[in-house]
Amino acid sequence: MRMRINIVLHHAEMSGGARVVAIHAQQLMKRGHDVTVVSTPLPPPGWRDVARSLVRDRRMPAETVLGPSHLDGTGVPHRVIERYRPVADDDLPDADIVMATWWRTAPWVAALSPAKGIKCHLVQHYEDWGLGESTIADVDAAYRLPLFKICVSQWLAEMMRTKFGCRDAACVFNGVDLEQFQTPPREKRPAPTVGMLYSPQPFKGCRWTMQAVEMARREIADLQLVAFGNEDPLDDLLPPQGTRFYRHPPQERIGDIYSACDAWLVGSRSEGFGLPILEAMACRTPVISTPVGAAPELVIGGGGSLVEFEDVSAMAQQIVRYITMSSAQWRECSDLAFAVASGHSWSRSVDEMERVLLDKIARACPVREAAESCK
Numbered sequence: 001m002r003m004r005i006n007i008v009l010h011h012a013e014m015s016g017g018a019r020v021v022a023i024h025a026q027q028l029m030k031r032g033h034d035v036t037v038v039s040t041p042l043p044p045p046g047w048r049d050v051a052r053s054l055v056r057d058r059r060m061p062a063e064t065v066l067g068p069s070h071l072d073g074t075g076v077p078h079r080v081i082e083r084y085r086p087v088a089d090d091d092l093p094d095a096d097i098v099m100a101t102w103w104r105t106a107p108w109v110a111a112l113s114p115a116k117g118i119k120c121h122l123v124q125h126y127e128d129w130g131l132g133e134s135t136i137a138d139v140d141a142a143y144r145l146p147l148f149k150i151c152v153s154q155w156l157a158e159m160m161r162t163k164f165g166c167r168d169a170a171c172v173f174n175g176v177d178l179e180q181f182q183t184p185p186r187e188k189r190p191a192p193t194v195g196m197l198y199s200p201q202p203f204k205g206c207r208w209t210m211q212a213v214e215m216a217r218r219e220i221a222d223l224q225l226v227a228f229g230n231e232d233p234l235d236d237l238l239p240p241q242g243t244r245f246y247r248h249p250p251q252e253r254i255g256d257i258y259s260a261c262d263a264w265l266v267g268s269r270s271e272g273f274g275l276p277i278l279e280a281m282a283c284r285t286p287v288i289s290t291p292v293g294a295a296p297e298l299v300i301g302g303g304g305s306l307v308e309f310e311d312v313s314a315m316a317q318q319i320v321r322y323i324t325m326s327s328a329q330w331r332e333c334s335d336l337a338f339a340v341a342s343g344h345s346w347s348r349s350v351d352e353m354e355r356v357l358l359d360k361i362a363r364a365c366p367v368r369e370a371a372e373s374c375k
Contacts, residue, residue, distance in 0.1 A: 001358060002032055004095035006117055008087050008105045009039040012069035012078065014230060014248075016275050017124045020152065020174055021101050022070035024122075027350040029076060036077050038091050042066055043084040092116050097357055099150075103127050103142040104134075110145045118364055120357075121147040123156050123169075125272030129203050140164070148360055150353070152273040153294045170356045173294065174273045175346035180252065181282035183259045183338075188330050191224050192323040195261035195285070197276050198229035198245065200237055205267030205290065205310065207237060212265070212315035214240050219320050228257055258283035262330065263322040268292045269309050277304075282341035284334040288318045298344075303337025 005028060009021055025035045042065070071078045081091055086108040092098065098117035100109040106121050123143075128136055143149075143160065149169040151157040160169035194216075196209050210225075217223045217240075227239055228246040239245055246257060258264060264280035264287045271293030278298060280287050287304035289295040299306060305321075307314040322330065 001361070002034070003028075003097060003357060003361065004034045004093070004117070005036070005357070006092045006095045006098040007035065007037045008092075008098065008100050008109055009037055010102045010105050011042060011066060012037070012039045012071050012080065013066060014068060014070060017101065017272075019070040019275070020124060020273075021122070022074055022076065023175075023177075023346055024350060024353055025071070025076045026074040027346065028354065031350070031354060033354075034095075036079070036093055036095070037071060038079050038081065038087050040081055040084050040087070086111070089113050089116060096361055100147060103139050106142040106145050106147055110147060118360055119147045120360070121145075121149050123149050123151045123160060123272070125270070126156065126159060129201065129270070150356060154297060155293070156272060172352045172356060173344060173349055174275060174278065175344050175349035176275075176278045176282045176341055178282060178342065178345050181255045181258065181279045181341075183255070183283045185331070185335065186259070186284055187327055188262050188323075188325075189224075189260065191222060192220055193224040193226060193261050194263045194265055194288075194319055194323075195226045195257060195280075196265040196267070198227040198233060198239065200231065200234050203269045205269055208310050208312050209265050209267035209315065210240055211312045212267070212319060215312060215316035216319040216323075220323050223319070223323065226257055226260055228254065254279070255283055258285050261285050263288050263319060265315065265319070266290060266292070266295065267310075267315065271295070278341055278344055281337035284338045286322055286330075286333045286337050288315060288322070298340055301336055301340045303333060303340050 007021060007025055009018065012018060025037055029035045081087065089112055094115045095117035098109055098112055098119055100106040100121040109119050127139055143164045149160045149166045151160060151169055151171050152174050154171055157169045157171040160166040194213060198206055213225050225240055226244045228249050230248050232247055233239055233245065249257065258280045264285045266274060266277055266287060266289035268290055274293035274295055277287050277289055277295055281298065281303050287299055289299060289304060289306060290309050291306050295306060305318045307318055
């Protein structure tokens with residue numbers, strides 16, 4: 001069955017969540033389905049932003065403009081509506097499926113007419129952070145809406161079932177591009193090196209991760225750190241001295257950064273999935289991670305280690321363990337990491353997404369003839 005799919009994206013940008021949406025949209029199109037993405041421009045500044053700018057700069061805040069997005073160059077039909085507002089019926093064609101992709105877009109999708117498609121919600125995180133003028137109650141209300149939940153990790157699917165009563169929540173694991181993120185069998189780096197994703201968001205745990213690197217340097221004086229992120233480091237959250245930092249590196253360079261490391265560090269307190277975990281493993285780099293997102297399922301095969309949240313000492317110990325392993329031991333961990341990642345291609349992920357959506361349509365229209373009449 002050829003599906004018509006509407007995807008409602010809050011903003012088209014370079015975030016991991018937008019990347020997941022772009023990959024599914026493009027790959028579903030390649031399989032013959034009709035996909036339309038509709039997104040919003042950035043909202044005007046809130047009253048807190050206005051007050052802060054007036055006090056600090058004695059002027060109104062400058063208007064911010066969206067930059068590039070992961071949808072650019074994909075060939076996916078994408079419309080940015082004229083101003084920041086809820087996406088409405090007139091913004092979308094009639095379809096079989098309409099999918100929210102963030103908690104803020106869930107009420108918009110819930111309010112659409114049935115002609116826009118069976119209402120789904122691609123759950124990529126439980127967004128209890130960065131709420132601005134919203135509250136956790138607003139977030140929870142969005143997840144209680146009667147939208148079919150498709151979750152990117154088991155912990156999110158379990159949360160949807162237990163906290164929000166979504167008994168039929170599905171799980172579609174994210175994938176990894178095994179052409180972009182793939183490295184031939186390799187040895188440890190000549191200079192011991194670990195890497196991390198830099199973000200100023202407190203829940204990303206960069207402060208504790210960098211403290212663990214500093215602690216590990218007490219035993220490995222020449223330990224190197226590489227990091228990349230979408231913005232420059234903050235003055236009160238600077239990486240350790242000597243860190244090689246890459247701001248907004250091109251997508252084709254990120255695999256080289258993972259491959260330049262003996263271990264990849266993830267100190268987050270919360271992740272919906274944690275794409276860098278899978279990407280690093282595809283580059284044969286063992287991962288030292290807190291038990292966030294899909295990390296428990298991904299590293300259980302031996303291609304990495306789990307440490308408790310904010311346990312700087314435990315992460316430092318694991319860094320030292322990987323750096324001081326024999327070549328044979330490290331190579332075994334490296335190969336295990338690659339083997340796990342190889343089982344999570346984007347092709348497999350899109351296969352599962354396609355199956356879930358087709359099954360949802362079939363359940364709404366029990367026989368094929370009824371399914372055709374639903375168009």
